[in-house]
Amino acid sequence: xxxxxxxxxxxxxxxxxxxxxxxxxxxxxxxxxxxxxxxxxxxxxxxxxxxxxxxxxxxxxxxxxxxxxxxxxxxxxxxxxxxxxx
Numbered sequence: 001x002x003x004x005x006x007x008x009x010x011x012x013x014x015x016x017x018x019x020x021x022x023x024x025x026x027x028x029x030x031x032x033x034x035x036x037x038x039x040x041x042x043x044x045x046x047x048x049x050x051x052x053x054x055x056x057x058x059x060x061x062x063x064x065x066x067x068x069x070x071x072x073x074x075x076x077x078x079x080x081x082x083x084x085x086x
Contacts, residue, residue: 058077
């Protein structure tokens with residue numbers, strides 16, 4: 001059985017520019033194929049979205065902000081790419 005639900009994402013601090021430096025936009029992350037969700041090992045109040053952007057697996061740390069999830073940043077991950085796209 002498939003379950004479908006809508007999750008609202010909001011961008012993080014736009015002044016940080018970490019995603020821009022990596023060539024990733026908020027729109028790419030918000031519309032990406034989600035491969036998995038994991039607890040963020042370094043931050044217990046966050047989750048890691050594992051998404052595919054332009055054929056490569058990225059990790060996207062997110063934190064809960066009211067009724068939405070705040071995308072903190074996104075980065076390509078060799079570790080997760082090996083796990084999800086062998």
